Amino acid sequence: MYRTARRSLFASGFALTTALMFSGLAGNADAADLTPASLRLKWLPQAQFAGYYVAKAKGFYSDEGIALTINPGGPNIIAENMVGSNTDTFGHGGGMASLLQAREKGLPIVGIGMLFQETPYRLVALEKAGIKKFTDLKGKTVSTWFTGPQFMVQAMLKANGIDRDVNLEAQANSMVPFIDGKVDVATVTVYNELLILKRRNVTPAVMFNPADMGINLANEAIIVNESTIKDNPKLVQGFLRASLKGWVYAMTHKDEALDILLKEVPTLNRTEQMETLEALQPLLTYGAGGSKGIGYIDRDNLAFAQKFLLDNGALKKAVDLDSSINTTFWDKVPASDKVIPR
Template sequence: MSEPTTIGPRLSRRRLLQYGGALGAAATSSFITVRSLAADTAEVNMQLGWLASNGILGEVCAKRLGYYAEEGVELTVTPGGPGVDGVASVAAGRAGVGQLSSSPSLMLARSAGIPVKAFAAGYQKHPFTYFSLADNPIRTPEDMVGKTIATQPTAVILLKALLALNGIAEDQVEVVKMGSDMNQLMTGQAQAVTGWMTNTNALKILGDDRVDMMLWDAGIQLYANVYYTTDRMLADHGDVLVRYLTGSARGWGYARENPEAAVDHLVSEYRNLDRAGELEAVGPVLGFSFDGTTATEGWAAMNAGNWQKQIDVYADLEQFKGETPTVADVMTTDVLAATEALRKQIG
């Protein structure tokens, strides 16, 4: 996954307008969420929160190897892009399922009254990381005191959460904004920059004396590559979601067993991707997808306790403009439960 910026976006005016437009569209138009093709085939549109990347490695494999076809699912993938996380598209019913880069977007959308709900988590740990250099390293949150941290505008809130969690006053750390580049660290303007651990090209630029402090390890535990859908889809087409997740699980299982072949599938499907870069990234991608949790609970597992903690962090920081959502609002384990046997074999 190469997406370095959108993590926990605040609801901007524009985004609210987008959501509003989405709801309006949902109410008035005839967008089709799931279309039955044959008696036993459903067309599922998967909306991404970012461009097509290694975040859908398993889906691409499942599609190309016919796993979805065997489940009676015909999958199309719709990419998002900068400033477009796809929630509006899923909420409007244009896409049946969506994948979000980070879980906070989903909580914020729910709080804004958008009826979307997570049903699986692609990455068990969020790969968002604070990168520093060995001559002025940041290994723990305490190391940030007195330093300048460059982070994406949407991730400032995470830094605040991290500081609050560790009892560090906000004025003890200088926060500056950054885009997708790592220059502020390389030129010494900042002592840490942020990005995803799976973005191997960015890490290459930082060189060998890089010091990583992953947000997850520092105490803010978010999910990444969250699979979500609408309440209506869950109610009306739960069986399609189960079939979809079954296909995805098999695809990810294949990718885990055959990383190189999986990369070949990915770059054949999306020719703009760089094969060499993807081969380097596939290790970390699988590392975040499969860990101790998935070994016992299966691929894409997530738990309610962790969601509650995330809601609490955001509620404490007064990020919810609407009502604070409950765990039941933001996630369901129904689809996970229905696919448990297979996922456990793969995890």
């Protein structure tokens, strides 16, 4: 089973013939006129990235004059690094936190879209833990991933005055320690670990959402290298429009989206991927994502993210926010291509 990436807060050179062979070329553009480009995912192909596969299969990229190759991520393949080095043209990265950390490191990447308007992380506890309200975590053992989410957990604990009274430990790659009661509280994403618990008939008694406690860092950034923006803004515009259009189509035609995804990766479980796809929609349409359109970048939220990361030691120095994002491409995407009908 494919596991969803939890990236640390932390092949663009494919020949045209190779890119075209996998592109499907469902659009109207002449094959000889297509510009080759690549997209690096943050993890392995799965429903978390369905919008791109849909856009490719439906010819949305070729309609924009792009022959797109979609490259998988992996444990040691970080989209921010691949785009920063121009190994890949575009990337589906970790989110605001990883974008800012990459900029601090000097990587010339720019966010042009932010898919998850709401953080996908939750803290969960079973009934046997005896937790009803957040302050009941005092004296309990809490597990989380020390790849970024730990900062949110620590901030939640500190805000409630119990940060010194909780045993915070690294979370395993399995939910078994939580199910067996070896930890009282675990961290989950709504589109992966929470669904794993459901499939095992394990129902958390309580669930705490960081966003409800004022800690909401947008996730799943669409990124590109500064040089690509400068040298080929038409390519960037076409890619973003096609990608957002693909996501809108995937969310409004979920069965067809899964047909496309499973054709690409037949080993995936259709039922599980549908559950994942359904869990993504509230994250995509949270707040401005629903009213203004998916992929919206909220600069105020970016400023909040930077302050949060600085306050928690995840950033050593502030970075220039205005050069970290470029919203002009998103602004030019028609509402029909980025707003999911209600």
